[in-house]
Amino acid sequence: MTHHPIVPREVTQGKLDRRSEVSMAFRASSSDTTAERLEESAQTFAERLCLQHGDQRWTYTEFNACVNQAAHALQALGVRRGDVVALAMENRPEFFFAWMGLSKLGAVVAFLNTHASGRVLEHALAETRAGRVIVGEECLPHFAATPTLPKDLPLWLWPDHARPADPALQALCTLDLAPLVAGAPSHNPPAVWRDGLVAGDTAQYIFTSGTTGLPKAAVVSHARWLMAGAAMKTVWEIGPEDCFYCFLPLYHGAASMSATATALCAGASIALRRKFSRREFWDDVRRHRITVCQYVGEICRFLLSNPPQPDDRDHSLRKMAGTGMAPEVWTRWVERFGEMAIYESWGSTEANASTLNLENRIGSCGRVPFWDRTNLRLVRYDLGSDTHPRGPDGFLQLAAVDEPGEAIGMIYDLPDLIAGRFEGYTSAEATERKILRNVFREGDAWWSSGDLLRCDADGYCWFVDRIGDTFRWKSENVSTAEVADALGDFPGLDAVTVYGVQVPGHEGRAGMAALVLHPGVDFDPAAFWALATTRLASYAAPLFLRLSATADMTGNYKLRKVDLQREGFNAAVVKEPLYVRDDAAGTYVPLSESTLTRVLGG
Numbered sequence: 219m220t221h222h223p224i225v226p227r228e229v230t231q232g233k234l235d236r237r238s239e240v241s242m243a244f245r246a247s248s249s250d251t252t253a254e255r256l257e258e259s260a261q262t263f264a265e266r267l268c269l270q271h272g273d274q275r276w277t278y279t280e281f282n283a284c285v286n287q288a289a290h291a292l293q294a295l296g297v298r299r300g301d302v303v304a305l306a307m308e309n310r311p312e313f314f315f316a317w318m319g320l321s322k323l324g325a326v327v328a329f330l331n332t333h334a335s336g337r338v339l340e341h342a343l344a345e346t347r348a349g350r351v352i353v354g355e356e357c358l359p360h361f362a363a364t365p366t367l368p369k370d371l372p373l374w375l376w377p378d379h380a381r382p383a384d385p386a387l388q389a390l391c392t393l394d395l396a397p398l399v400a401g402a403p404s405h406n407p408p409a410v411w412r413d414g415l416v417a418g419d420t421a422q423y424i425f426t427s428g429t430t431g432l433p434k435a436a437v438v439s440h441a442r443w444l445m446a447g448a449a450m451k452t453v454w455e456i457g458p459e460d461c462f463y464c465f466l467p468l469y470h471g472a473a474s475m476s477a478t479a480t481a482l483c484a485g486a487s488i489a490l491r492r493k494f495s496r497r498e499f500w501d502d503v504r505r506h507r508i509t510v511c512q513y514v515g516e517i518c519r520f521l522l523s524n525p526p527q528p529d530d531r532d533h534s535l536r537k538m539a540g541t542g543m544a545p546e547v548w549t550r551w552v553e554r555f556g557e558m559a560i561y562e563s564w565g566s567t568e569a570n571a572s573t574l575n576l577e578n579r580i581g582s583c584g585r586v587p588f589w590d591r592t593n594l595r596l597v598r599y600d601l602g603s604d605t606h607p608r609g610p611d612g613f614l615q616l617a618a619v620d621e622p623g624e625a626i627g628m629i630y631d632l633p634d635l636i637a638g639r640f641e642g643y644t645s646a647e648a649t650e651r652k653i654l655r656n657v658f659r660e661g662d663a664w665w666s667s668g669d670l671l672r673c674d675a676d677g678y679c680w681f682v683d684r685i686g687d688t689f690r691w692k693s694e695n696v697s698t699a700e701v702a703d704a705l706g707d708f709p710g711l712d713a714v715t716v717y718g719v720q721v722p723g724h725e726g727r728a729g730m731a732a733l734v735l736h737p738g739v740d741f742d743p744a745a746f747w748a749l750a751t752t753r754l755a756s757y758a759a760p761l762f763l764r765l766s767a768t769a770d771m772t773g774n775y776k777l778r779k780v781d782l783q784r785e786g787f788n789a790a791v792v793k794e795p796l797y798v799r800d801d802a803a804g805t806y807v808p809l810s811e812s813t814l815t816r817v818l819g820g
Contacts, residue, residue, distance in 0.1 A: 224676055225577045227587035227588065227676075227677060228587070230576060230577065230585050230587045230677075231587040231588055231591060233453060233576050234453075234574075234576075234587070234591070234592075235591070236452050236453070237449045237452055237453050237574075238591075238637070240445075240448045240449050240452050241445050241448070241449050241636070241637040242635070242637055243448075244417065244441045244442075244444060244445040244448075244636045244637065245417065245418075245441065245634045245635070245636065246416060246417055246418025246439070246441055246633065246634050246635070246636055246639075247416055247417070247418065247634050248416060248417040248418075248441065249415075249416060249417070250417055250440075250444065251321070251324070251412065251415055251416075251417055251419075251421070251440035251444075252318065252321040252421055252440050252443060252444070253318075253321050253322040253324075253409075253412060255444055255447075255479075255482055255483065256282055256285060256318055256321075256322075256482060257282065257406055259278055259282075259482050259483070259485060260278045260279055260281070260282035262278075262485060263278040263458060263485035264277065264278055264279045265277050265278070265279060266278055266458055266485055266487070267461075267487040268280070268281040268481075268487055268488070269281050269311060269314065269487065269488050269490060270487060270488070270489050270490070270506055271310065271311050271489075271490040271491075274311065276311070278485070281314070282406070283404035283405075284311070284314075284315045284404075285314070285315050285318040285319050285322065286319070286322070286402075286403065286404050286405060286406055286407060287315070287319070287399045287400070287402040287403065287404050288315040288316055288318070288319025288320075288395075288399050288402070289318075289319040289320070289322040289323055289402075289407045289411075290402035290403045290407060291319075291395065291398040291399045291401075291402040292316075292319055292320060292323060292325075293323055293407065293411060294398070294402070295374075295393075295398070297320065297323050297325050297350070298323065298324075298325070298411075299323060299324030299325065299411065299412055299413070299414065299415055300324065300325070300326065300419075301323075301325045301326065301349055301350070302325070302326045302328055302346055302347055302348045302349055302423075303320050303325050303326070303327060303328070303348060303349070303350045303351070303352060304327075304328040304329075304330050304342070304343060304346060304348035304350070304351040304352070305317060305320075305327055305328065305329055305330060305351075305352045305469075306330040306332060306334075306351060306352070306353050306354060306357040306360070306361075307332065307352065307353075307354030307356070307357060307376065307468075308332050308354060308356050308357070308378075308467075308492050308493070309464065309465065309467060309468050309473075309490055309491060309492045309493070310354070310378070310380075310490070310492065311490065312354070312376050313354075313468050314468075314478075315399070316352050316376065316395075317329075317422075317468075317474075321421060321440075322406075322407050322411070322412070323407070323411055323412065324411065324412035324414075324415040324419075326346075326420050326421065326422065326423065327421070327422050327423070328342070328343075328346035328348050328422070328423040328435065329422060329423065329424050329425065329468070329469035329470075329474065330342055330343075330351075330357075330425075330469060331425060331433070331467075331469055331773055332354075332356075332357055332360075332467065332469065332773060333360070333773050334360060335359075335360035335361070335363045335364050336363060336364050337432075338432065338433070339360060339361070339364045339367070340364060340366060340367065341432050341433075342425060342433070342435070343367070343368075343371070345423075345434070345435045345643075345644045345645065346423045346435050346644055347644075348371075349371075349372075350371070350372045350373075350374060351371060351372070351373050351374065352374050352376055352395065353373050353374065353375055353376065353390075353391060354376050354378055355375060355376065355377045355378035355381065355382060355383045355388070356378045356380075356381045356383070358375075358383045358387040358388065358390060358391075359383065359387065361373060361387075361390055362387050362390060372392045372393075373390055373391045373392060374391060374392065374393055374394075374395050375388060375391035375393065375394045375395060375396075376395045376396060377394065377396050415440075416440075417439065417440045417441035417444065417636075418439050418440070418441055418634075418636070419439060419440060420437050420438070420439055421438055421439055421440040421442075421443050422438040422443065422474070423435040423436065423437065423438070423644060424436050424438055424469070424470065424471050424474065424475070424567050425469070425470075426566070426567065426568070434643045434644075434645065434648050435643055435644040435645070436471075436567045436568035436641070436642075436643055437568075437641040437642055437643060437644065438471070438475065438567070438641065439636065439641055441636040442636055442639075442641060443475055443479050444479065444483075445636055445637065446475045446476060446479050446480070447475075447476075447478075447479025447480045447481075447482060447483035447484075448479075448483050450476055450479070450480040450539075451480050451483045451484045453561075453574060453576060454480065454510070454537060454539060454559075454561060456480055456481075456483075456484040456486055456510065457484055457485070457486065458484060458485035458486060459486075459509070460481075460484065460486040460487075460509045460510050460537075461486060461487045461488070461489055461506055461507055461508045461509050461510065461534075462477045462480070462481050462486060462487070462488045462489065462508070462510045462511075462512070463489050463491070463502065463503065463506070463508040463510065463511040463512070463535075464477050464478075464488050464489065464490050464491065464512075465490075465491040465492075465493060465494045465495075466494070466512055466514060467773045469773070470567070470773070471566075471567035472512050472514055472540065473512065475567065476512065476539070477510075477512055486510075489502065489506035489508055494517060494520075496520045496521055496523065496524060497524070499521055500527075500530075500533060503533050503534060503535050504532070504533055504534070507534045508534060508535055509534055509535060509536050509537060510535075510536075510537045510538075510539065511535055511537070511538050511539075512538075512539050512540050513538055513539070513540035513541075513542075513543065514540050514541055514542055514776065516542075516713055516769070516771075516777065517540075518538075518543055518547050518548075518551055519544070519547050519706065519712075519713070520712070520713075521551075522547065522550055522551065522554065523712060523736060526554065530554055530555055530556075531554075531555060531556040533555070533556075535555070535558060536558050536559065537558060537559045537560075537561065538551075538558060538559070538560045538561065539560075539561040539563070540561075540562065540563070541562065541563055541564065541565075541583070541681075542681075542776075543560065543562055543581075544581070544702070544703040544706050545580050545581035545703060546703060546706055546707050547706065548560065548562075548580050548581060549580060550707075559578060560575070560578055561574060561575060561576065562575040562581075562582065562583050562584070563575065563583055563584055564583035564584055564625070564669070564671065564679065564681055566667070568640070568641065568642065568643070568652075569627065569665065569667065570593070570627040570628075570629060570630075570638050570639055570640040570665045571592070571593050571594040571625070571626070571627025571628075571638075571665065571667075572584070572594075573585065573586065573594065573671075573679045575678075579678055581680065582678040582679060582680055583671070583679050583680065583681045584678075584679045585676075585677045585678050585679060586673060586677050586679060587677050588677075593627050593628040593630065593638050594625060594626070594627055595616060595625075595626055595627075595628070595658075595664070596616065596617040596621075596622075596623030596624065596625055596626075596671055596672070596673055597614045597615060597616060597617060597623050597624050597626055597657070598614070598615045598616070598617050598621070598623050598624075599622070599623060599624045599670065599685065601685070601688055601689075601690055601695050602690060604685075606624070606654075612656075613656070613657065613658050613659070614654075614657050614658065617672070617673070619673065619674065619675050620672055620673070620674055620675070621672060622670045622671070622672045622682045622683075622695075622697075623670065623671065623672070624666065624667065624668070624669065624670060624671075624685065625667045625669050625670075625671045626654060626657070626664040626665060626666055626667060627640070627664060627665040627667070628662065628663075628664050628665075629653070629663045629664060629665055631663075640652070640653070640665040652665060652666050652668075653665065653666065654666045668684060668685050668686065669681065669682075669683075669684055669685070670682035670683050670684070670685060670688060670697070681699060682697050682699060682700070683697040683698055683699045683700070684698075687699070687717065687718075687779065689717075689718030689726060689727040689729070690725075690726040690727065691718070691726045691727060691728050691729060691757050691758075691761075692726070692756075692757040693726075694755070694757040694758070696718070696729055696757065696758045698716040698717060698718070698729075698779075699716075700758075701716045701729060701731070701754060701758055701759075701760065702714050702715070702716045702731075704750075704753040704754050705731065705746075705749065705750060705753070705760075708733075708745075708746060708749055709739075709745075710735050710736050710739035710741075711733060711734070711735060711736075712734045712735060712736050712769070713733075713734040713769035713777070714731055714732070714733055714734070715731065715732040715769065715770070715777045715778075715779060715782060716729060716730070716731050716760065717729075717730055717731075717732075717779045717782055717783050718730070718783070719762065719783060719786040719787060720786065721761075721818070723818075724818070728761040728762065729758060729759065729760040729761055729762070730760055730761065730762040730763070730764065730782075730786070730787060731760040731762070731763055731764070732763075732764045732765075732766045732769075732770075732782050733746075733763060733764070733765055733766065734766050734767070734768060734769045735765070741765055741795075743763075743797060743805045743806035743807070744804060744805040744806075746763070746806060747799065747800075747801075747804060747805045747806050748804075750799075751801070756801070759799065760799065761798060761799050761817075762786075762787045762796065762797065762798055762799070762809070763796065763797040763798075763799075763806055764782070764787070764792060764794055764795070764796055764797075765794055765795040765796075765797075766794055767794065770782060787809060789809065795808070796808070796809040797809055798813055798814055798817050799817065800813065800816075800817055801817075
């Protein structure tokens with residue numbers, strides 16, 4: 219594969235400046251919102267392909283007409299500007315029609331995780347104060363499993379002919395939206411329905427991934443959504459000939475903000491799939507002539523697990539954008555599927571700062587050529603005390619070159635400017651917890667990411683770990699991300715989750731890894747020990763292993779750790795095989811009280 223030389227800082231900064239110029243144009247007071255973007259795109263790109271799902275295709279004109287029907291139907295049902303309507307639906311065209319239809323009314327759309335039920339679903343509805351819920355038929359079982367929902371909360375059914383539910387579940391809903399939408403007018407609703415709405419007003423609530431607890435509802439304004447699309451169009455160099463592959467859930471920001479906003483801004487098309495399929499991925503790429511794909515979490519590792527094929531390089535994919543591609547996965551990806559632009563990035567739905575790798579620098583999540591041109595800083599963080607050390611002047615300290623530090627973003631105090639704004643969450647308390655004050659001077663405010671990054675001498679940034687995931691063992695800091703990267707290419711391994719667990723009588727937390735192997739693969743504990751101890755320091759090589767049947771993942775293909783950490787290596791709770799590292803024997807051995815005592819005693 220090609221090794222790319224280091225690009226001059228000025229070249230990188232020039233690209234980032236173009237993104238900044240685009241972003242700085244968005245103002246909170248503007249009257250241009252999501253609705254105006256769609257209607258303008260429908261006029262500009264009228265007969266160009268907008269959306270494809272299976273064998274169905276919509277031009278921009280047809281897509282806008284379907285959105286308009288939803289808007290007229292929902293307005294007739296009493297939805298008005300500022301109302302909060304929750305949406306629970308899998309990736310299908312009707313998600314777009316409901317979402318954009320509500321946007322044309324100036325209503326706020328609360329995207330619900332399609333896996334949420336019980337306490338999580340109750341929490342989501344309470345956090346967003348949704349007055350109505352549009353429920354895709356495929357999500358009805360989750361609502362049926364949540365009997366404590368408010369009795370006066372209207373549930374409006376949007377049928378799913380591909381996956382019909384039991385008629386008894388349909389009775390949970392007060393009405394069927396499908397005939398109302400089908401019979402509604404298809405012309406643009408009058409703009410007066412949105413009268414008073416400005417770009418700085420809330421467009422969506424998007425929940426965080428919930429990898430460590432109950433998700434938070436991030437606030438996304440119309441301007442922020444529009445800004446994301448315009449900025450990505452510029453740096454990804456997207457045009458009307460491009461086609462986005464959308465299999466990540468639309469209820470998360472990667473698909474609904476980055477992909478959708480960018481496609482509508484550029485006049486590109488979206489190929490929609492319900493859920494990721496490692497078996498169908500390349501067939502979809504070839505069938506729909508997909509040029510751009512978003513990835514997250516373990517997606518690329520899963521695709522590399524498919525057996526090599528003669529036509530692996532016969533495809534239209536030329537750009538990948540996302541987060542979490544480990545260096546060894548990146549290298550194997552381009553060796554197998556061919557050179558392409560890979561835009562690894564760092565950020566989050568609610569972030570007011572981000573980094574973006576524009577140069578195919580393997581493993582890097584972006585570059586800061588000149589620190590005086592960004593609101594991002596990396597500050598020292600003491601994992602032992604879980605605090606930011608302050609200098610003699612009482613302020614936080616910048617991390618040194620190659621020193622891991624927490625990434626923080628300065629919050630601009632310019633009311634009409636969207637770039638650099640931290641829009642926060644529906645919870646004022648949760649918002650305040652993410653703000654650091656008096657960081658470098660009295661009265662300043664910075665968004666706290668909770669992520670550790672390091673920056674090298676050339677300005678390239680590298681993701682280290684989440685602060686809550688990094689742990690200390692044997693008086694050393696251990697990055698779970700770096701451990702997972704080191705172990706990721708073990709033969710037969712499908713997924714690995716690394717986390718720290720408490721060991722009675724010992725300070726800190728010891729490393730533990732949950733391994734998922736491909737079907738039919740037998741675990742070789744000696745080979746795994748050899749790999750772990752060769753590539754990792756003794757304090758970082760996992761002390762415990764758990765052989766899991768499946769990976770515990772969020773709906774956005776991020777590995778969850780909260781349940782794994784809670785269960786630890788407690789054999790009374792964990793019914794899957796457990797191992798402990800036995801360096802004297804040069805292998806991992808089945809966990810028992812005697813082996814644990816012997817290993818820890820040594």
